[in-house]
Amino acid sequence: MANDTKIFHESWYRIANEKLCLRSSVKVHRQLFRGARWYVLSDPFNNQFYRLRPEAYEFVIRLGLDRTVEEVWMEMISAAPESAPGQEEVINLLVQLYQSNLLHYEMPPDSAKLFDRYKNKKQRIMKSNLLNIMFFRIPLFDPDSFLKNILPLIRLIMNPLGAILWLTVVGSAIKIVIDRFAEVSVQTQGIINPSNLFLLYIAMLLVKTFHEFGHAFAVRRFGGEVHIIGVMFLLFSPVPYMDATAAWAFRNKWQRILVGAAGMITEIFVAALAVFVWANTSGGLLHSLAYNMMFVASLSTVVFNINPLLRYDGYYMLSDWLDIPNLHTKATQQLTHLVEKYAFGYKRSTSQAYSLKEAFWLAIFGVLSGIYKLIVFASIIFFIADRFLLAGIIMALICCITWIIVPLVKLIKYLSSSPKLERIRLRAITVVSILLLFVVGFFYYFPFPNSFRASGVLKASEYFVVNSKVSGYVKKIEIEPGSQVSAGQPLIILENKEIDLQINEAMASLQESYAMRQLALAERPEDLATVEARIQAIQTRLDRLQHDREELVVKAEISGVWVVGNVADYLGMWIRRGAPIGQIINESAYYFASVIPEVHTSRIFDNEVKRASVKLVGQADTEVPVFRYVKIPMEQTILPSAALGWKAGGDVPIDPNDAQGVHSTEPFYEVRAYLDNNNGMKMFHGRTGKIRFELTSEPLLRQWWRSFRQLVQKRYHY
Template sequence: MLPPLRQDLALHPGPDAPDGSPTWTLHDPASNRFFALSWPAFELLARWGKGSVEAVLASLHAETTLQLGAADVQGLLQMLAGNHLLVAGSAQDSQRLADQARAQHLSAGQWLLKNYLFFRLPLLRPMHWLQAMSPWVRWVYRPAFWVGVAALWLLGGILAARRWDEFTHTFTSYGSWDGLLAVGVALSVAKVLHELGHAFTATRYGCRVPTMGVAFLVMWPVLYTDTNEAWKLRSRRQRLAIGAAGMLSELALASVALLLWHLLPDTPAWGPVRSGAFLLATTTWLLTVAINASPFMRFDGYFLLVDALNMPNLHERSFALARWWLRERLFGWGLPPPEVLPPARHAGLIAFALMTWLYRLLLFFGIALLVYHAFFKALGLALMAVELVWFIARPLWREVRVWWLGRQAMRWNRASRRSALLAGLGLLALVWPWQSRVQAPAVLGAQQAQVLYAPYSSQLVSPLPAVGQSFQAGQTLLQLHSPELAVRLQQAQAMEQQLQWQLSQQAFDPQLLAAGEALRKRWESAAAEVAGLQAELQRLKLQAPFDGRVAEANEDARPGAWLPAGERLLMLVGPQGSKVDAYVDEAALAAVSPGQTARFLPAILEQAPVQCQVERVDPVQLSQLDAPVLASVHGGDIAVQKAPDGRLLPLQPLFRVRLGHCDRAQPPLMELPGRAELQGERRAWLARAWRWAVALWQRESAL
């Protein structure tokens, strides 16, 4: 005997199926859930009161052209029982309901872990207010209104194109906290209008809106409107209108705001209003298109696609089809698909499911990182692990479990042999010790290089040598003059001469004789001062420390110019030998060791690559970058922060690797930036991934 249906269930006509057959919608008011019924399911339910399977089938065969069997009735019975649509009239029913309740019961901790990223707080029961206000918004649904909106949007776009520079640069003014607050206020206004658009449109078509409230998505509050009763509408056009009403409301608001941004005066008094209009014209509808229009999550775009395709439960049906397709491609079980569809829709649903899985994988990874950074480190790590396990590892494990349970049906066939071959090749690629290559920013320079600075505040006497001019070791390159040092030397010489005379007369003068050995000490000190000042004056004659060429000369240093101490004057390079300084990060440091081969690729394409060898790896990270040409502030690849004293401070741990024995004998006059390719050690990808994961965990788990 068939158990009776619940008496509170409601049945509504639904839209026609793709094959033209009628459908119905079954409404469960207790849970406010809707179930789409096909024509065969409806005919079975219409005869459900006959009591037995045989009576239902006999009446069906006598009165319709459908040819159904006991298995069809049993499948419908399982659906009704599983969704609590039958009257529980036996001990077995009570036990089944108790078991389901226990299985669905969650402890406080389990509920928090499952729902802390998304939960709803109903705040309003707006049905009475919506019915009272609906007559006042009827003009919004007239075609003339939307023609006007389109005209405003076109006019605003034309005016924005004429002031495009001002329009685009307005975005940069919202990077402060005040700007972010303005963005939040604009978004709140737009989202309230968005939800009212759903609510008023649902009310217009006779649907009840039981609640409106706030939903928290990754701890971020967003408004929501319960429009589930739209499922009882037979017209797909009306359901599409309800689903699109929110986004259309925001686009209408953006059209008006765009025109207001052009019309309002750019004065301090109207500044906040004009800024709000700009935000409503840009940020709100961009976020609406980016988030609400996406069909990969259960937002407006998903329900619009469901109604456009007339496929309720689109996600579940496409996922089931994609899982079947994946199992058949991997194992070739030969099972029938979950449902039979036209070839084009069959392939489209599989592609849609695969894109949705990829989208959600990236989204859940992003949410896990967001949760990690939103809390203190220990709690962030725990919550991130929960996210990765619940949303990524758990679905994968459930699918792998299905594979394991179906192992008895596995046979060697074309699909299984292909899968085994690909799995073997993939495993081999993971464990094979591949030759690693490390790429790092680098700079090529001369093996011998030295910069000459002004040792004292002095005046340049001789002109600087020209760039490219050759010189020999010991050759005078330029002459400086320091009047201060000259005066100090004259004074020291006069003092030394006076003390020397006093020392020669000490034996004949009682006063000098009383000074004793201290007089000699004073003379020796004065003589040492004279020698020191003479050596300092000799430093004003800058000489070449080695044979080479002038690579750089200070263009502002001309004869007669006064130079401060430490002024850069010349850069000298030797005649033979080149070297490369590469800068690697902490992750690549373990793969580099002395003796490995390396290649330098200049950033200037006209320069040929240079083959070198690793000579030295600095074990201590750099406190400052001494290659300005590689700094990010100068257009380089190394992220740095410029200190107030001019030093370039790396933002990430950085280690210098010296490359020598380069095959370029003639060194460049100027340092050449580029990239170095270092021949790292042989290591499997699996080992690298494990090493990286362990290092990341150790670094991030340190409290």
């Protein structure tokens, strides 16, 4: 597919009579990519690399200052007409070798016009750095002599014994983390506290320094050279970086992959050592620094380094594994090729892929990497804005300029002046205009389903929590759980001998008081009032004690189903006064108490709900329609059930200091939905689930804009 180029080219006359050759400093490395032989040209003085197919390499090595490009090309045509490169491919090849500064040439001004667009490479690199300000790089020094001096130590570390040591240390650290996972999780909550930010940055600086030297050691271990170590401003924070492009020249792709992985391998080893320090210290600066190093190493490895969709270690490892150098660039070029050839009708557009399968995966990679990059950068911007709002706004503006304004300007310039579109410019402009109009119309005018989900709990319309009105031991369970009971029917019998003793004592005191009253009537009338008061107090106490003895028989207050836990656990258990024992549930009607977050209150209160339905946990395949719902226009913070909170596995954040787990950290509104259970599905009081509200259809752009405004208002109170 990549060889589908023109044999003749209208600009050939400009280059045909020129004499060119490779620079004397260029080295050639033969490599195998997917079983095919390729050649990599490298110049150690400018650290530039370029990969050639065998046919192109045959052409390049024939170049010399004693023969013209035309002569070399004709020689190739005569020797191998089937595989010889066409004039268009030769021009593109020479241009790209010039861009990589690998050619020695003496050209008149007319020939140099072919290379005009490449003359400002340094300016473009600086411009790219300015646009990509969140990852700005500054080279500092050449570490190659230092690495050469410690090469024996590097070889001692990077060998099978070193791998065994690495596995032992990392495995032991993982076991410590698993054993103390609860402690590790709790400490994560304070990782972004202002008091910890300085330590977090120091940890990141240390971890990234080891990371970059891991790459440098691996390059040197396999015979490469490292000439650049510098500082990259990662989100305006300086961290080290190194240039490992020398690994391009390695013949063995697994060596190149190991170079890509060396930073993460070193980082994980450092994190493992930090685990040992953290586990064997308690509090203090060293303990906190070790934990921050653990956190930075794990987060950066998962989110950035190992992920191939960003241009970090995982990307280069995937590129080497697939034998597709410059994977991101080729994916972008492949997407451009698809647009130019099939949308604009530019038949001379050539694919960067060498098979249909590769073309497919290049296109998929290009799309996915763009989406993932957008998600990661948006998350970073919100993370920064949460701490430094002004910095977050500035970064958002820079990203808008970089990802919206600049590409739009480039698109306009491309459509208006690209030589490729000279004969098809009207079609290209028409296609782009129609596409833009379609996208705007599709997202701004076309109505889309508008719905949201909320957590909730199923409740019986009538239920009663059975509490113990007196303290006592459970003597007998009168009714088995799950049985239908009637109001007034005994459920549980308690036993409290202390009440019987107090009743006997009160009755004895009452008899004594009656005798004292008889004595007062006969001999001491002045004491009669006091004795009567004593009798009244004792009688009141006796009545209360007798009532408590009656309450030892726990009875049903309403009719319904008796629901209680494992009765075997209750027998002989001490039940304190007021403790809940079970519930009586009237199964005639249920409602679903849903918790509506503040971000959705305007949608539920200001819009018409077209339809609502509920899916319960354990019965997710059955949708229960709602025939009526009641909005309760009152802000609440007490959940209708602890099962909805984080502590019980729900998705509503709760106050960590609340032992009961029902106090939410954010206000919510309750909507009670009454269910139409025509399918006879079994209802269970207290079962959680999700309710789905379908609102009036609305264009996606309006929905997204509202969600964005709500997010900004919630996070920044603006």
